Amino acid sequence: xxxxxxxxENNRRWSERKTIEDPNFFVDLAxxxxxxFLWIGCSDSRVEASRIVxxxxxxxxxxxxxxxxxxxxxxxxxxxxxFAVEVLKIEHIIVCGHYGCGGVQAALETxxxxxxxxxxxxxxxxxxxYASELNAIEEMPQKIDRLCxxxxxxxxxxxxxxxxxxxxxxxxxxxxxHGWIYGLxxxxxRDLGHTNxxxxxxxxxxxxxxxxxx
Ligand code: CO
Numbered sequence: 432x433x434x435x436x437x438x439x440e441n442n443r444r445w446s447e448r449k450t451i452e453d454p455n456f457f458v459d460l461a462x463x464x465x466x467x468f469l470w471i472g473c474s475d476s477r478v479e480a481s482r483i484v485x486x487x488x489x490x491x492x493x494x495x496x497x498x499x500x501x502x503x504x505x506x507x508x509x510x511x512x513x514f515a516v517e518v519l520k521i522e523h524i525i526v527c528g529h530y531g532c533g534g535v536q537a538a539l540e541t542x543x544x545x546x547x548x549x550x551x552x553x554x555x556x557x558x559x560x561y562a563s564e565l566n567a568i569e570e571m572p573q574k575i576d577r578l579c580x581x582x583x584x585x586x587x588x589x590x591x592x593x594x595x596x597x598x599x600x601x602x603x604x605x606x607x608x609h610g611w612i613y614g615l616x617x618x619x620x621r622d623l624g625h626t627n628x629x630x631x632x633x634x635x636x637x638x639x640x641x642x643x644x645x
Pocket of ligand 1: 497
């Protein structure tokens with residue numbers, strides 16, 4: 432009970448500190464949120480979206496799930512993307528994976544993990560597509576890390592292919608999709624160079640990814 436009570440106590444202190452720094456902080460924030468970024472990341476407790484990129488409340492719109500997947504039947508993720516693009520009019524969607532992701536590791540294992548295996552199926556497809564490259568990597572941690580990168584590329588592609596993003600690009604709305612990966616051991620983000628600015632680029636990206644040049 433003490434540990435849970437600590438959260439409320441921490442919150443009270445944080446609110447106090449913020450109000451001392453800027454007496455209007457919460458009043459201004461409550462009036463409106465105008466984030467410029469949508470972050471799609473892993474639920475992993477070590478990859479806290481706004482903190483690792485130095486953002487304050489109100490600056491980043493966040494969706495997280497196990498292994499940062501964008502699945503076209505996931506109404507939760509799609510609703511977040513729709514709200515971000517059509518209502519908040521954010522200009523950047525960032526898919527940020529992380530090295531050493533437990534979800535990606537589980538997708539590489541052959542033993543059963545129960546229900547979550549259905550979710551991780553999406554990563555297995557990428558592992559099959561890149562089997563020859565992955566099989567050539569001897570050490571398991573390196574193999575997992577490479578699949579973490581490929582999974583980000585795949586999810587960037589999935590974002591580009593949502594009706595929401597396609598429609599936005601067709602309307603001429605400015606929208607960039609980025610693929611990043613975070614290192615748990617150094618706290619650094621690497622840009623994987625998968626930035627997509629429009630339909631034509633996304634098509635080329637798909638062709639390259641499917642041909643094993645992800
Ligand atoms: Co993870």
